[in-house]
Amino acid sequence: xxxxxxxxxxxxxxxxxxxxxxxxxxxxxxxxxxxxxxxxxxxxxxxxxxxxxxxxxxxxxxxxxxxxxxxxxx
Amino acid sequence: xxxxxxxxxxxxxxxxxxxxxxxxxxxxxxxxxxxxxxxxxxxxxxxxxxxxxxxxxxxxxxxxxxxxxxxxxxxxxxxxxxxxxxxxxxxxxxxxxxxxxxxxxxxxxxxxxxxxxxxxxxxxxxxxxxxxxxxxxxxxxxxxxxxxxxxxxxxxxxxxxxxxxxxxxxxxxxxxxxxxxxxxxxxxxx
Numbered sequence: 735x736x737x738x739x740x741x742x743x744x745x746x747x748x749x750x751x752x753x754x755x756x757x758x759x760x761x762x763x764x765x766x767x768x769x770x771x772x773x774x775x776x777x778x779x780x781x782x783x784x785x786x787x788x789x790x791x792x793x794x795x796x797x798x799x800x801x802x803x804x805x806x807x808x
Numbered sequence: 809x810x811x812x813x814x815x816x817x818x819x820x821x822x823x824x825x826x827x828x829x830x831x832x833x834x835x836x837x838x839x840x841x842x843x844x845x846x847x848x849x850x851x852x853x854x855x856x857x858x859x860x861x862x863x864x865x866x867x868x869x870x871x872x873x874x875x876x877x878x879x880x881x882x883x884x885x886x887x888x889x890x891x892x893x894x895x896x897x898x899x900x901x902x903x904x905x906x907x908x909x910x911x912x913x914x915x916x917x918x919x920x921x922x923x924x925x926x927x928x929x930x931x932x933x934x935x936x937x938x939x940x941x942x943x944x945x946x947x948x949x950x951x952x953x954x955x956x957x958x959x960x961x962x963x964x965x966x967x968x969x970x971x972x973x974x975x976x977x978x979x980x981x982x983x984x985x986x987x988x989x990x991x992x993x994x995x996x997x998x
Contacts, residue, residue, distance in 0.1 A: 744956050747937060759850075768841060
């Protein structure tokens with residue numbers, strides 16, 4: 735592909751997908767959505783909580799004798 | 809005199825917000841959000857070309873920004889960092905969608921875009937070109953969208969994608985070559 739072909743292809747691409755003009759602004763205030771998202775995500779337990787739970791379940795399943803020890807420390 | 813003092817005061821104020829944000833302060837985060845949401849939204853819209861998706865990804869970007877607040881380096885500035893996160897969010901979104909689904913009618917008739925259509929290029933060719941472009945791998949498409957369609961500087965594109973200038977040039981070249989091949993398969997010789 736030579737430079738001339740490349741320029742023609744770029745021009746065609748800009749014809750097909752006109753560039754976004756100016757400085758577009760969101761149509762609404764997005765801050766409430768950001769806050770909602772932060773609340774939702776912070777309510778979800780982090781991955782290491784799940785890992786800890788899985789570890790405990792595994793421990794109890796393979797070593798049932800550990801149940802009284804765990805209950806003692808709870 | 810007061811005017812001369814203003815930029816320094818603004819700068820101190822900005823720095824105060826950046827440092828507070830780094831500590832996870834939500835009020836400082838809101839200030840930064842208000843200041844930069846337009847730029848982030850505009851950048852994302854240039855990539856995804858759909859206002860509703862750009863809204864959604866702006867929210868996603870700022871959520872990721874907040875989540876990463878402890879890794880933020882105030883000395884490197886907020887906007888470039890947010891733009892990099894926005895670009896990553898847009899790339900993730902593009903990877904999660906099929907090209908045909910992504911290419912909606914509003915993409916082709918963008919209300920914000922001026923009517924610059926060349927009468928020599930038929931609507932059918934424009935549509936086929938847009939569809940062929942939408943079929944490109946997201947990594948190549950995002951580089952070509954920013955560098956070719958939106959005519960952003962290659963340095964800015966490289967920073968936003970977190971790659972070198974040479975890698976941007978290579979991705980744009982590969983995007984154009986694949987686009988050309990796709991169009992030729994459809995009998996269109998650009």
